[in-house]
Amino acid sequence: MTVLLAGYAVAGMLIALSARSLRRGAFALGAMPMVLTLGYALWRTGYVLDGGVVTESVEWVEALDLSVALRLDGFGLLMVFVVAGVGVAVMAYGALYFPSTDRAARTAGLLVVFAGSMLGVVLADNVGFLYVAWELTSVTSYLLIAGEHEKPEARAAARHALLVTGAGGLALLGGLVLLAQQAGTWSLSGILQEAPTGTTAGVGLALVVAGIITKSAQYPMHAWLPAAMVAPTPVSAYLHSATMVKAGIYLAARFAPVFAVTVAWRPALIGIGLVTMFGGGLRALRQHDLKLLLAMGTVSQLGFLLVLFGTGLPEATAAGCLLLIAHALFKATLFLVVGVIEHQAGTRDRRDLQGFGRGWAAVKVATVIAAASMAGLPPMLGFVAKESAFEAYTHEGPWGAVVLAGLVGGSALTVAYTARFAATVLARPRLHAAPATAPSQAFVAPPLVLAVLTVLGGVTVGPVVGPLVEQAAADLDGQVQGVELALWHGVGLPLVLSMVAVLGGAFLVLERHRVARALVSLAPRFGAADVYNSAVAGLDVLSRRTAGSVQSGSLPVYIAIIVLTAVSIPGAVLLTGAAWPGWPALAETPAQLLLAVFIGATALAAATVTRRFAAAVLLGAVGYGIGLVFVVQGAPDLALTQFAIETLTVVAFVLVLRFLPRRFERRRPAIGVRLRLLVAGLVASGVFCFAILSAGARQVEPISGELVERSLSEAGGRNVVNVILVDFRGLDTLGEISVLVAAAVGVVALARVRRRPYVGEER
Amino acid sequence: MRRSIIVDTTARLIFHSALVLSLYLLFAGHNQPGGGFVGGLVAGAAIAVHYVAGGIDDVRAVMPVRPWVVLGSGLVLAAGTAVVPLALGADVLEGGLTEITLPVLGTTKLTSAAVFDAGVYAVVIGLVAMVFEALGEEPLHEEDGT
DSSP, X not given: OHHHHHHHHXXXXXXXXXXXXXXXXXXXXXXXXXXXXXXXXXXXXXXXXXXXXXXXXXXXXXXXTEEEEEEEOHHXXXXXXXXXXXXXXXXXXXXXXXXXXXXXXXXXXXXXHHHHHHHHHHHBOBHHHHHHHHHHHHHHHHHHHTTSXXXXXXXXXXXXXXXXXXXXXXXXXXXXXHHHHHHTOOBXXXXXXXXXXXXXXXXXXXXXXXXXXXXXXXXXXXXXXXXXXXXXXXXXXXXXIISTTHHHHHHHHHHHHHHTTSTTHHHHHHHHHHHHHHHHHHHHHHOOBXXXXXXXXXXXXXXXXXXXXXXXXXXXXXHHXXXXXXXXXXXXXHHHHHHHHHHHHSOOBTTTOOOOOTTOHHHHHHHHHHHHHHHTOTTSHHHHHHHHHHHHTTTSHHHHHHHHHHHHHHHHHHHHHHXXXXXXXXXXXXXXXXXXXXXXXXXXXXXXXXXXXXXXHHHTIIIIIHHHHHHXXXXXXXXXXXXXXXXXXXXXXXXXXXXXXXXXXHHHHHTHHHHHHHHHHHSOSSOHHHHXXXXXXXXXXXXXXXXXXXXXXXHHHHHHHHHHHHHHHHHHHHHHHOOOOOOOOSOSSHHHHHHHXXXXXXXXXXXXXXXXXXXXXXXXXXXXXXXXXXXHHTOHHHHHHHHHHHHHHXXXXXXXXXXXXXXXXXXXXXXXXXXXXXXXXXHHHHHHHHHHHHHHTOOSOOSHHHHHHHHHHHHOOSOHHHHXXXXXXXXXXXXXXXXXXXXXXXXXXXXXXXXXXXXXXXO | OOOOHHHHHHHHXXXXXXXXXXXXXXXXXXXXXXXXXXXXXXXXXXXXXXXXXXXXXXXHHHOSSOHHHHHHHHHHHHHHHHHHHHHTTSOTTOOOEEXXXXXXXXEEEEEHHHHHXXXXXXXXXXXXXXXXXXXXXXXXXXXXXX
């Protein structure tokens, strides 16, 4: 499995590097790891269905307990089939959907990297690795949404998705860390086994739920998903309906059987799920853009899934597993159909579509099947899934009845928006309308194959899909046993409820004009997208105001703040604790005295002269004086450096002086002279006291002796100063030169505005 | 732009000796006063002399590569010295030491620290050259007025 995941990284990298030459071939290359994954999954199916669990682990960062630990159990296998299977279909489809360009090839590369990350999420057993893979899916999603990056709305949508899922990801990280600390293990299966309780674990769970809600586009964090529909349709089909948005659902499924009994888990998740199911369904009824209609349908179905998996009871979990497969199949099919329509007709607005005639039969067949599955009609997989979902809540008492009512209502909405979608696609061509060119057979093949799987899955649900779902549910929840999935359950409450849902949907369709008017009047004036927009705008305003109030723009004020801070903080510590070690000798050699007078005099002169040039030279003199102090003290290295620095500084000053008036301006300063004197005096006395006190405050033996001793024997150098710089404290030096590099880049960037290009650089 | 022949000639005279001095400081640094940082600063001063003589064009003329290449390769060299030992199973920045005998100069010690120091040297030269690149865009000119 580790090798497989690495294969995605390699394939993604290869495609990214050779996008120019691969073009359309990138999709074929990109499908390779997915096909291999499918093969691997099929090979392991027998073993996993017998209750086996495949584990692999590669140490990554031992100190953080971070390892690439993978674990393939029944539910993992189910997710792998979804991710790799839909992936292959999307790659095959993408090869024909996209024009043969570099950009399409890069999209293919990103899709491959995404698929690898998504598999990482569903296979990870180490929560650290799970988080890394989770964030990788967010990042690839961001890049894929912003695929057409010259469009501002694509960039905005990508940023929206990244901000929301990224923030959720951070919450998830916090939650996982808290849970891992409480459980004492970083293994996901270990945490679920330990099932930590208490306040800390509760906070951790709440944070995990925040991650689930954002990633799986649940109310009120759903608005990024419809916005993300600016992405190319294959991307939407793969990431934003079949796989990535299921990552949150996946996590809920893992956690629910263990944590559903925790005080607020079940009501919270079921509540959020039901609201999402309703909200998404209502919004879907109002969309004219077929893709947005499907997107809101996805939001609604994700709510449905969250209800099932959030419940944490065996039957609901099993129904959730089935619905997850069914949804991936039918929603991917429908998205691909929309892609075909958009590609051929140039629009996906149902008001502009003119109906489809000859050559569209395959598309219509695929649409009928997938729509029937979405609406929950027999003999499709979606029907079986919905039946089992209803069945799960029929004997749970009053709260079960409430949930059931919600699910039936949500399903009625689903039927209604499905009909709305299907009616557009199935419409016959209008008279005198220019018919859209029929798509090629290869182009329609992927959605058709997925549609056929939907039927096959429904018809053979007992022998084929059943065992997989049963094992998946059993691996999620040990109490699951004997899941009976059948196309025909006989006449019972679930079937009656199904019929109620279909009839309700039919009623909504018949009364569609009245419903539309009601929806318009009910629509919130201020939706979730507006909340997001005003939050971002508010942040902009806040940062502008903060910067405006903190940054006065006056250099004297900045310098005063910096030096006063530098003096007052150590000064406060010194005042509270340090003992005065007594006055040191005034001077050890006459030369010191002489130099002190020289430095003092030049510094005073530098502060008082009126010509800038003189001030710069005098400052240089102060520096040379200090260099001489080093010489007298016997520190040639320091002195050498000091001299070199001073020389260069004076040169730099002179360079800048060319752009400034010769004399200092006699304007009213921002800080008065008295205040300046006060600050200067404070700083001087502070530094003076600090120097004396700190020299006398040593409590441990200095390490300098040891450094000198080991300099020659261990580092092979006699100059201990240099040995410290390049060997003993080499890492510090590395950090310092990195800062130098950053500073150099910054200086050039600041001055670049007026940069003259190199001769011959302009091409 | 006015050029002074005295400054020009002096710059040419000083430049190479200053460079030799900087290289001496770099290599002597391990045992005597000096080191990559000081060496780089002296080389930077040598470049400064050229700047004073002929502005940024002269600096560009004497530097065979662009300043950011020097800067970057210095950082890469230093970071490489830090990382390569990791690949060989040692700790970050762990030093190696070999003695080699050169034809004329005799036996000398070669340490990985010297390579690291050379990286520091290059970074400092690159920094100085970049500052000139940034601040000294316009040719030197006499100020107008007083």
